[in-house]
Each structure stands twice: as structure tokens, then as C-alpha cells.
Amino acid sequence: MRYVKWGFLALIVLIVGSFLHYTLPQHDIVRVVGTYQERQDLGDWTRIFWSSPDDQSGTLVNRDVQFIQTVRANGDPMVYRNEDTGWGWPPYFKFDTASLQTEADDLRSSREAPVWAVVTHYGWRSELFSIFPNAIGIREVEGPDVTIIPWVNIILLVILLVIILTIRAMLRQFKERSIDPVLEDMGEAWDEVESRADAAGDEVRGVWGRFKGWLGTWKGKPRK
Amino acid sequence: MIGFARLMIVGLIGLTLAYWLMLIYMRSLRREALEKDWDKAVAEGQQPGPREAFVEDGLAAYEGSLRRKLIWLVVIVPICLFGILLYVMNFSS
Numbered sequence: 001m002r003y004v005k006w007g008f009l010a011l012i013v014l015i016v017g018s019f020l021h022y023t024l025p026q027h028d029i030v031r032v033v034g035t036y037q038e039r040q041d042l043g044d045w046t047r048i049f050w051s052s053p054d055d056q057s058g059t060l061v062n063r064d065v066q067f068i069q070t071v072r073a074n075g076d077p078m079v080y081r082n083e084d085t086g087w088g089w090p091p092y093f094k095f096d097t098a099s100l101q102t103e104a105d106d107l108r109s110s111r112e113a114p115v116w117a118v119v120t121h122y123g124w125r126s127e128l129f130s131i132f133p134n135a136i137g138i139r140e141v142e143g144p145d146v147t148i149i150p151w152v153n154i155i156l157l158v159i160l161l162v163i164i165l166t167i168r169a170m171l172r173q174f175k176e177r178s179i180d181p182v183l184e185d186m187g188e189a190w191d192e193v194e195s196r197a198d199a200a201g202d203e204v205r206g207v208w209g210r211f212k213g214w215l216g217t218w219k220g221k222p223r224k
Numbered sequence: 225m226i227g228f229a230r231l232m233i234v235g236l237i238g239l240t241l242a243y244w245l246m247l248i249y250m251r252s253l254r255r256e257a258l259e260k261d262w263d264k265a266v267a268e269g270q271q272p273g274p275r276e277a278f279v280e281d282g283l284a285a286y287e288g289s290l291r292r293k294l295i296w297l298v299v300i301v302p303i304c305l306f307g308i309l310l311y312v313m314n315f316s317s
Contacts, residue, residue: 087227087228088227092309093310094313096314173249174252
């Protein structure tokens with residue numbers, strides 16, 4: 001039973017953790033090497049990893065998607081998709097895909113004369129499933145070693161914590177003020193019912209006892 | 225525009241719910257504090273009058289207070305964050 005409990009908790013932590021890891025913004029320091037646009041089939045389960053930037057795109061079978069090709073500071077390639085999120089989830093309200101693509105094109109540089117940029121993105125890259133993180137912003141930085149403090153993540157996680165603690169406090173207050181008094185009343189009512197039943201039982205026993213006593217008189221036993 | 229309408233409706237429902245829950249919660253806290261004030265006043269030998277009237281008067285005063293109005297922040301702050309995010313994401317470089 002303990003393993004079930006811990007397994008269940010671990011599963012919840014895993015789900016919430018991956019959800020946050022997928023949704024919250026992350027920063028990569030990269031060198032942009034190119035951009036391209038490619039028609040993507042949207043008909044399989046990886047549909048959930050593509051955006052649905054406008055209302056009609058939800059029903060499309062395929063669609064052109066813009067990509068930004070980069071090389072990271074450690075030499076690994078990284079490809080981002082560049083899609084509007086629109087008014088949907090995750091709530092980045094990104095509508096400037098074309099502008100972002102232009103900025104990325106503007107930052108293109110060669111290996112010999114690298115221009116470093118930090119890409120803000122959310123999502124995961126998986127070669128196996130052909131899924132790409134969505135770039136949501138790009139800006140030039142001094143070099144590949146700059147330190148980036150993830151303020152947005154810090155603020156969002158603090159807000160999330162405050163919300164969770166508030167809900168917990170609300171539930172506690174509700175329990176203390178609304179449920180416990182009712183339970184107490186019920187407990188008192190139940191005690192009353194029990195004591196009444198006991199009294200009634202005593203009474204019945206009394207009647208039965210008297211009846212047995214009366215029967216006993218026929219056998220010559222004295223009444224108690 | 226359906227996406228925008230959906231966001232507005234869901235957001236409005238969510239914010240209304242948050243505001244309403246906060247309203248109930250804060251009033252409950254206030255009522256509890258007033259009841260404790262009354263108990264304390266009685267324990268100190270003062271004459272705060274009947275308990276119900278004391279609490280109701282206190283709650284009536286609370287309804288007009290700044291603290292009660294600050295609950296609107298639950299609605300205003302997310303809308304402001306939405307506006308700032310929309311601007312930063314799309315219209316500033």
C-alpha cells in the first residue's frame with residue numbers, strides 16, 4: 001500500500017513537473033544559421049505539440065510552419081518552430097511570428113564571425129517524434145557565456161505557490177467554519193440518539209425483566 | 225476572433241470565481257476575528273454588548289473598508305498582466 005501511495009505521488013509530481021517544464025519559458029544561447037518554412041502534416045497524435053494559432057487551423061490536415069535553425073554554444077544543433085500561439089494555450093499571446101522570423105534572419109551569422117543571441121522558447125525538441133520547441137522571442141547578447149536570470153519563471157512560480165497556499169488556507173477556513181461545526185452538531189445529535197436508545201433499551205429491559213419476573217411467580221419464584 | 229471570445233469568456237468566469245471565493249474567504253476571516261475580539265473584550269471585563277450585534281456591526285464596517293475594496297486586485301492584476309504580456313510579446317523588441 002505504501003508503494004502505491006508513493007507511486008501515485010511520484011506520478012503526480014511527474015505530470016505537474018513535465019507540464020511546467022513544457023509550458024514555462026526557457027532560454028538558449030544560440031547562433032542563428034538559417035530559417036526555413038516547411039509544410040507539416042498535422043493528422044497524427046503529435047498534433048498536440050503544434051499550435052493552433054487561429055480558428056480554422058484546428059481543422060487543417062497540414063499547414064506551412066516556419067522554423068529557425070540554430071547552433072547552440074556547445075555546438076549542438078537546435079531547431080525551433082516559429083508559430084503564433086494566438087489566444088490559446090500556452091498563454092504567450094504571440095502574434096508576431098513574421099517579425100520574429102525577420103529578426104532571426106537578421107541575426108544570421110557564420111561560424112567564423114558568430115553573433116550570439118538568446119532565444120526564449122517553450123516546449124521540447126524530440127528528433128524521434130519530430131516535435132520542436134516554439135521560439136517566442138530572440139535578442140542579441142554579448143557572447144555565449146552571458147548569465148540569464150529567468151525572472152519570468154521565478155515570478156510565475158512564486159505566483160503559483162501563492163495561489164496554492166491561498167486555496168489551502170481557504171479550504172482550511174471553510175472546514176473550520178463550515179464543516180466542523182456541522183460535524184460537531186451531528187456528533188451531539190448522534191450522542192443524543194444513542195443515549196435515548198440506551199434509555200429506551202433500559203426501559204425495554206425493564207419491561208421484559210418485569211414480565212419474566214411475573215412469569216417466574218407462576219413457578220413459585222419470588223419477584224425480585 | 226472566436227479564440228479571443230473564448231479567452232474572454234473563460235477568463236471572465238475564472239476571475240469572477242476567484243473574486244467571489246476571495247470575497248467569502250476574507251469575510252469569513254473578518255467574522256472570526258470579530259468573534260475573537262468580542263471574546264477577548266468579555267474576558268477583559270468590558271461590555272461589548274450582544275455578540276451577534278457586535279459581529280454584525282463589525283462586518284458592516286468592513287463592507288465599506290479599503291481592505292474589502294482591495295479584493296478587486298484579484299481581478300485587476302491578472303487583466304493588467306495580460307495587457308503587459310500582450311504588449312511585451314508583440315509590440316516591443
